[in-house]
Amino acid sequence: MLRRLPERLDVAQFVRAHESMSGVAAYDDFSRIAAECSGGGDVAWSIAGLVDAEGVCWLTLEAEAALRMPCQRCLTDVEVDVRSRSRFRLVFAGEQWGDEDLEDDSFEALEIDGPLDLKALVEDEVLLALPSVALHERCDMPGAQENADDLKAVRPSPFAVLGKLKRA
Numbered sequence: 001m002l003r004r005l006p007e008r009l010d011v012a013q014f015v016r017a018h019e020s021m022s023g024v025a026a027y028d029d030f031s032r033i034a035a036e037c038s039g040g041g042d043v044a045w046s047i048a049g050l051v052d053a054e055g056v057c058w059l060t061l062e063a064e065a066a067l068r069m070p071c072q073r074c075l076t077d078v079e080v081d082v083r084s085r086s087r088f089r090l091v092f093a094g095e096q097w098g099d100e101d102l103e104d105d106s107f108e109a110l111e112i113d114g115p116l117d118l119k120a121l122v123e124d125e126v127l128l129a130l131p132s133v134a135l136h137e138r139c140d141m142p143g144a145q146e147n148a149d150d151l152k153a154v155r156p157s158p159f160a161v162l163g164k165l166k167r168a
């Protein structure tokens with residue numbers, strides 16, 4: 001069931017209510033992903049809110065998509081399975097937070113100064129999870145197989161030559 005991602009989510013309220021939400025958004029909804037990829041399937045996403053014992057608001061976001069990108073070696077499509085899981089600490093306007101928080105890379109800070117564009121956030125996370133260079137493990141260059149067959153036909157195997165000598 002396709003579901004559009006909210007572009008104006010009251011994320012503070014969502015997190016404080018410990019809510020969760022998930023869905024599948026159409027690949028065509030994401031123009032920035034489409035600019036990097038040559039095609040792909042729909043994007044499955046889920047988010048969950050949590051307030052910890054210290055009153056800190058957290059948002060977890062997961063996104064998954066099977067995409068296709070042009071291979072940098074042979075330029076035909078390569079399948080790229082993207083899986084992203086991120087933790088965001090909500091930082092409200094005027095809120096202070098320490099240097100030690102900035103050094104912790106197990107989460108990112110998400111500044112809250114109004115409704116959250118969840119669609120843009122999911123798109124950002126998928127873009128970050130894309131490989132910087134897409135490559136096939138082994139490229140099947142068009143025509144590569146035919147060339148290999150031609151070579152075999154031209155050069156007889158050494159064993160075939162040996163057989164002829166024996167018969168002579």
Ligand SMILES: [Zn+2]
Pocket residue numbers: 071072073074075076078135136138139140
């Ligand atoms: Zn390739």
